[in-house]
Amino acid sequence: MQPQRGFFGVGVESISKPQNAGNLMRSAHAFGASFFFAVNPSVDFDGLRQSDTSDAALHLPFYQWNTAAELTLPQGCVLVGVELTDDAVDLPQFRHPLRAAYVLGRERGSLTPALVARCDHVVKIPTKFCVNVGVAGAIVLYDRMISLGSWAERPVRVGGPVRTA
Template sequence: MRGYFALGAEGISKSGNVGTILRTGHAFGASFVFTVNAVVDMTEVRVTDTSGGDDHVPFYEWASAGDMVLPQGCTLVGVELTDDAAYLPSFRHPLRAAYVFGPERGSLSRAMQDRCDHIVKIPTKFCVNVAVAAAIVTYDRMISLGRFAERPVRVGGSRELPKEQGHGRIRIRNPDSPRMRPLVGDGNKPSAVISMSDNSRRSGPMTARNALIPAAVLALLLAGPAVAQQDARPAAPPPPPPPPASAPAQDDVIVTAPAAWSRTTSPSRNTTPGSSPA
């Protein structure tokens, strides 16, 4: 799933629901879980959270909406049944978001609603359990940003898992620097990703498969001039020039006669066999 998200609840009164939310966040890969203006008993939390989410997911407790400290750029999304709330199925999830839910017997406070950047609602006849609402919103986010295949037209679905998200490639500005040798390689084994210049950003990552020549040149530069001189080979000598074409004899002249071709030679040579000199 792209980006990150967090799950939280305001004014919650049952620690078991906090444990269920913590377990949902742990299962779907939440970055942290939080509560606002709530009294939480961690013993009861671990009863419903059998996955041990408090050991793997950061858990924060704030006294009020004004005390909340979210990461920079994180969008706060409130989940509440209000008239001006957007419907969850048509809501575009932010890439970095924190979702806050109301208490079991109440709604989000006015201070919390004013702080939210967006408010969405689940299209149900009546409100559902806060932990169930957290699971529904998290699942909707996963199918929206999870890179899954599109649903087929007919009944059925794909069994292929989504591809793992890549985190970019290593960019080396100065490959000749000794500090870059751990990233570039030891000279004999070039690294899997090498960035030679800005042109590689437009043509894709320069890997050892599609960039053997640049990797070999880089290995020679890092190995030193000794290896370069050892691998150098003398250039082959150029081929000899072709012999000049033979010039025609000075005493032979070819003329064109009206009736036929005739060959006139010097007085010392006969024109045709059996003829006498003039």
């Protein structure tokens, strides 16, 4: 994994399925998140061993709040909501902040208006319909890694020359 600049955390609001929570926490750990958080979850985060085989809970600080109003982030950390709305910025056009916390909504629902109001940015994955919360989180984190990591530009074609300005 290439070194990334800055730090980031990943969180969920009102998640209710342990498999999805564990999947997202595992993805956060795999992509190098600095912390994980939950707002008003219906999941016991202590019991995610079956869906998180990386034991992310042993490696990532975990924070939990009951409401969006209680949510606190490190100084200078920007809250980025991931939500499929008309006014959200398409992920490929979004410049990831160096210090960010990404928050995803619950299954079969959206981020609450109270949490959206707390977000500095709202981004969407340009798909025809919503994808699973764990998949959405992995896509956003991969996009962050590619855009903030120190990766060489992709070749014009497989095995071909690298495009130069």
